[in-house]
Amino acid sequence: MARQADARRSQVLEFWQAVEMFSPQRVEKVDQERRVFAVRPGRPLPWEPGHELARHTLRPNQAWRHVVYLGIYPLDEVFDAISTVLKPDPESYDERPGGESAFAAFVVGENGCAVPGAEVLSSCAWATGQVLTEGPGADWVSRFRDASAAFSAVWREVVTSAAEGPRDDGEDRTPRVLDGDALLACLAVAVAAAGAGAALSCVEIRISSQKVARRSADNVTGHEFLNSFIVRDLALVAEQAAKGNLGTALRDYLRPEAEIPAGGRIDVRDRLDRVLAETAPDTVPAGRWPTDPEHALALSQQLAVNSALGLADAGIMGVNGPPGTGKTTMLRDLVAALVVQRAKQLALLSEPRKAFTGRQLRWKTGQYNRVVSTWRPDLVGFEVVVASSNNGAVQNVTDEIPAAAAIAECWREQAAKVDYFPAVAGALLASEPDGETPGAGAAPTPPEAWALVAARLGNKTNRGRFVNAFWYHTSDEPDDQAWSGLLSLLKGYEQSTPERPWSLAVSDFRAADARVEAIRRERSDAYRAVEERAVLQREVGRLAKGVPVAAARVETARGQRDLAVRVERERCAEAEQIAHDRKLEAERIAWRRRHDAEQIADERSTEAERIISGRLANAGRSLQAWESELSRRWQAHAAHQQSRPGWWAFLRTLGAANRQWLRQDTWLGTQVTAARHEMGVAQAGLNAVQQEVDVSRQAAADAERELAAETRLLAEGVPTPEVIHEPLVVARRDLARVDQEVTAAAQDLVAAESDWRSAESRLRTADKRLARFSAALGKYFPDDSWWTDPERREPAALWTDPEWNIARSELFLAALVLHKVFVQHAAIELRRNLQAAMDIVGGDAPRDIPENAALAAWQSLFFVVPVVSTTFASYDRLFGHLGREALGWLLIDEAGQATPQNAAGALWRTRRAVVVGDPLQLESVTMLPFRAEQAIRGELGVDEQWLTSRTSVQHLADRLTTRGTYLPGDDERIWVGVPLIVHRRCDQPMFDIVNTIAYDGIMINRTGDAARERFNARYPTLPESKWIDVVGSTAQGHWIPDEGRKLDGILRVLAGLDFDMSEVMVIGPFRDIARQIGARARRYPGLTAGTIHTAQGKQADLVILVLGGNPARPGARRWAASRPNLLNVAVSRAKRRLYVIGDRTAWSAQRYFKTLSADLNPVTRAADR
Incomplete structure (x- = not known):
């Protein structure tokens, strides 16, 4: 299944490759100031005598390179031509691409001869011809390779001439100096090979003359200046995808929509509890950019940084960055965090040279041998590449980061003490003189820079400028700038003892780190107090709801008891009536016998009762009176028990009704107890009289025994009510059960009320503790309004008050110090590694150098310069030596403008990607009409979700991001990654x-x-x-x-x-x-x-x-x-x-x-x- 899924991903990449054939590079307009010339009949060519180019001078190390463009055509003609075959919707309006391109191009050296291997046929012109003649085809890519090979073969016949005499190398043709007729012949070859001459204008030939370094004048391939920059890399990644060699970031990026579980998404506008947890002090990075300590990141910016750093070992996440919401500010803090993370690993080393494994890799560049030392695994993975389709976007990011304006005034003095190669950084920020290549002419005064933390790479001009300024510049060059590149600095470090011992630099860094962590612990205490308070608040709410539930149970149980009492009474009355009837029957039978016995007993007891009848009667009346009083008081108390106030009365009177009832209940209970006492006293008096009567009645006892015997015989003949009537037994059992339930429910109510009051007390204690934290942290603490008011919540991240911000920024500066001290101590290894990196950056390294050697060289450059930028168009030429997941971090800017295929190669080489953009800003303009792209997609069997005109890098990343929100869309809401919310423009x-x-x-x-x-x-x-x-x-x-x-x-x-x-x-x-x-x-x-x-x-x-x-x-x-x-x-x-x-x-x-x-x-x- 996994292989099948990767095969489908490979098909998507092949589809994008086919679409990319319609993305040619623009040819510059004719402009003599920029040395772009139109070829005119009878006029000299730039390499011929008499051409105005001769007025321009070259340095000794420079040469001319002429790019000849054959068959200039407007790009909107491609759109029109395809639309004649694949009719667009007449009501639609498609924005058309502007500019011009060419049918073919090749390079001519300063000697006027074509450079072999630098010719290229336009994939756009060829594919247009295919659409017009045969329609879209699944085998376009392979067929275009065949067409290109055929074009090259015929073109070589035109630009070369037969050799005179035998040649040792077997080549029977030699380059010849080209004239106007030869160029026209080349144009005819290009038009024939492309097959689109009837649909596109193709008569103009244009030449761009460029000053280049003499050593690399012939080091050029055709795809660099005509066809899509990324098509070759797409082919490589598609091939690797078919083998299952994708990597996490790219595999996720190409995951079909149906496989992405929307249920795992957390809307940060709704789930503030998750926002709070994911911006907790323990999630805040230790390093912070040195901006004003009073200006914390916005809450959404901090959430984005934390989410990025929280990515697993590999992955991709989207950040929604509307205009003016501080994307660069957010990226700077991410960079600071990564620099500090690497510094923490450095601080574990007992000596700098232990940063390397001891393994050395080699290759040869020309006559030079390169030796590269490989890094320990725990010191790599922090590489940051900023990439975009928009050259201005990446330039803005990497030019802003090292500029002095990127740090607050309050940090300037301390940053100057760090002295992290600011002169080199400033030189890299300087603009090149118009019309000159890097290193040519006097450079203007560099802008002020604070540290070499980022550099602009990308196209060949930028790379050349970087190599010259960063590496080769020396302080005795003609521009009289008193600074040196890293090559001179490292040689100096090798020949001297570093001023600062490694152990001291590590100790200073650890002290700064300790300050950050000490404050983190304090902020974590506050956060835990917030968490505990939230738990308590939930508990109080739960218990508060439990009290009326318990009260309701009591009321229900009492109602059930009342019913059981009525039933028991009814059953008892029924049983007593039955017993009474049977007793009457028995009494009629035995009446006569009892009458005789009673007459005898009465006669014997009359005398004794007569003597004491007065006292006994009095005692009896007293006892009866108190029994009656006790009954009345008990009934009053019982009635009061039935009138206990309910829960709603409790709430309505704030407990007053309950307290009044309790006072009355206590008084009635006291009255019942007193009546029982008085009845006991009466009973005792009666007993005393009775004892006297017993003596007197002893005489009548014998007679009474006979009567009693008769009575027993009668009673034995009459069963009890329980025996007579079984329903009475059931009713009394039910009553006993309900009595138990009433007691249990009442006890539960008392317990619920007690638990509730206890929790409320603990909540009040927690609130007092939180009030102290709130007073100390102010707006950086989540008070009640934080949960309800976005205007209060969003402008500043929690916990990041000025005290902690200062400590975190100081830690970042200490990390840079530690990096520089490391450079001074490991100068030999770094000089060798960086020299190899300069070969790669400058384009001088062989294409077949070992990947791990190239990676170690790049890792060395990223160690010194944490961030480099490039456009996607230049990514392949910059990192082409690297393979899957070679680099740590990819930060994509303006991703909403980037078509999805642009990022494929970069994502393949990256472990973690943070994709920043906005699907609600402009999307890229594609060359193809929508119906044409649909036709190609159908031929290749790819799902519509991968249409380049209907999606973007941003959209594909957003759908994978679990933290985000929904924004309005055309037909349904759009899910976007972590949204930056605070606007400052x-x-x-x-x-x-x-x-x-x-x-x-x-x-x-x-x-x-x-x-x-x-x-x-x-x-x-x-x-x-x-x-x-x-x-x-x-x-x-x-x-x-x-x-x-x-x-x-x-x-x-x-x-x-x-x-x-x-x-x-x-x-x-x-x-x-x-x-x-x-x-x-x-x-x-x-x-x-x-x-x-x-x-x-x-x-x-x-x-x-x-x-x-x-x-x-x-x-x-x-x-x-x-x-x-x-x-x-x-x-x-x-x-x-x-x-x-x-x-x-x-x-x-x-x-x-x-x-x-x-x-x-x-x-x-x-x-x-």
Whole structure:
């Protein structure tokens, strides 16, 4: 079964591979400044004399590399061509990809000869030809490999010439210098091989000339500059999946929806008890980023960090990160936690060199031998890769983390003392001079950095910059920067004794760790008190409910007793009547005999009774009187017992009725006791008289004995009532049982009331203890309002008060110190390992080096630089030497924008993945029309859930995440991973708009007033956010010229206010609008302009949203309003002001735009005048 499941996962990867064939790289537009040239008849080529490229100079270590693009075509033509075969829904509107690509490409060296092996046929053009001629096919990937091989064979014939004379290597052709005719011949070969020449424009040839390092000028493969970057990695992972070699993260990622148990999900908005437990002090990481101690992570951020660190040995989790909710802030704390975790393992070493196993691995790069020492298993697994489809997103994360602005001012001095290679970090943050490769020309002054904790890798330019700055830079280079790269530093460490002994560094780290843990214990005491109080509160509630239940049992038992008493009396009366009748019968028979005996007895006793009849009668009357009184008092007491107040009377009078009843009951009991005493006294008097009578009656005893004998004979002849009537026996047995039940129920009630009062007393004691903790921790303690008020609950994580935050940040800095001291002590091993890592990063290492050697080299780089970033497009070239689950952590940013196939290779090489994004922001634009992708899916037999146009990396991760919440969707609610809730970007009304249309109102606004007040003070005449209502009379595509005139008016006003145009963004939903507003960007330097898609990940003080929309094509408006994503991104870019330009009536009729219209005051044409 497992192998079959993995085979299905492999099919999904193969489907994605086929779709990815339609994802070519864009070819740059002709731009002489960027050295991109169009080939013109009769004009020299860049490698020929007379070309303007000759004006550019090269350094001695540089060479020219020319990439020739054959058959330039617009990418939207692919969309149109496929749509002619697979007709789209006429009412639908698909956003089409922009840009251009080419039928084929190859590389020409500076000598004008083609570089063998660097040619590539466009998979997109070829696949388009296949759709048009044969339709989608399951064997596309293998057939494209055959087509590429055939193209290469014919292409080589064109770019080479027959050799003169025999050659030792058996090769009978040699490269020749290419001219214009040769390029045209190559174009013809490409068009024929692709088979799409009739559908796509393909006559232009374009050449991009690049300065590269001379040593690597010919080290290039064709797929790097034309076809999808990830298609080769997808093929590798699909092959491994078919073998079952998947790894946990990727296997889970490819788990079918039906196999994911929704019942295990915990909605963090409903289950605050789980949120409390999962942000408890014991779950908070020891390390913390050095931000302001007063600014704790938001509760949702801390939950996300804790959940990530709580992942098992491998896995994947999603984090929902709406705009402005602090994704980078959350990721920084996760990084700090991991650095501290590794430092704790380092601190266990008696000496740094014991970090290595003693095993050495080797390979050869050119003429150099590389030696790599392998790490102990407990010191690896902390590697962090930040990846995204969006180059800007990964750059933002890894540029922000090492920048000085990433830490609070209060930590700057201490961070400076840590001195964790800040000069190297600053150099890596510096921008390269335009048009130069790394290392060329004078670099600008680097931005201030605080520590080398992250680096931007990814594409070849970034990798080259990193290698040069991080490794090879020396302080005597021409840029006169007084800092050295790690190579020079490590050599220096090797030749000197480290200033700080290892044992001292370990001792300092342990002391910092001890401070953190001591405070943790105090916070844990408070948390346990909260837990205990919660248990007590539940117990009090349970016991409070038990008291009326017990009282009800008493009432029920008493009612049953009353019934049993009535039944017993009835049965007793019946039995007595029967006995009486039988007795009368017997008495009639024996009456005569008794009469005679009684006459004799009476005569003998008359004398004695006459003597004492007076005294005996008096005593008898006294006894009878007290018996009567006792009976009356007992009946009064019994009646009072029946009138005991019920539970509701107890509650209504707050116990007063019960206390009054008890006082009366006690008094009546006393009266009964007194009557019994007096009756005893009377009985004693009667007994005394009777003793005297006994003597007198002795004489009559003999006569009485005879009478008694007669009476006994009579009695023996009359049975007792119990013998006569069996129902009386049953009734008396029932009465005895019910009496026991009444007694037991009454005892239970007393016990329940006692337990309840005892629990309430303990709860009051617990509340007093919690009050002390609450006073000490303030907002970091879960008081009663924490449970009910999101505005109180969400802004700050529990327990993380300034005292603990300071200690945790100090521990993170101490961990960096320990890492640096380790570097100084283990300089030899690290220099060798890092040199090997530089070969890999720079692209100089052979492809076939041992995987474990490459891994050890990478682990060394991650030891020094905890975080590196890359786009998915560059992931294969960066980590291609590594295999399944080689790296510890993958942090995916902007995952909602990433198509699912992009992350496959990265997830395969990762143990734990934290996927951050927002399904309610923009999704990626795919090359394929939906019906075309459906056709390919059907051919490959893959389920619809894997369609790349209908899902994302974020969605696939969210569905696996057990902690999250539900947000509104089109047809049903959307489950998202741990939601970040506290928003700190947009003023009103922007915040309310996005919170309403996309996030079900769950976000909490903590943007604050300071930035808004500064903005208003600077621009006091600037209107509040508005909707400028424009009903255009004409349309150019989806561009409305009347809206353009309004836009121009706003821009002129802003320019007149000397507004900072770098804080202005003009965006629209359609490319027709983007083309028009692009011209405005050139007139107003700094202005950002484009489609809403291009604005993802950016923000500005002022955003102008130009809606456009051709009135004759209403499907476009419906498309823009079909989901909240587009409007959500547009509105959430604006921090201080949002101005919307468009037809208010037409757009406000669309879903989500109704909310926009309601929250923005209109500016009509009349008002404008």
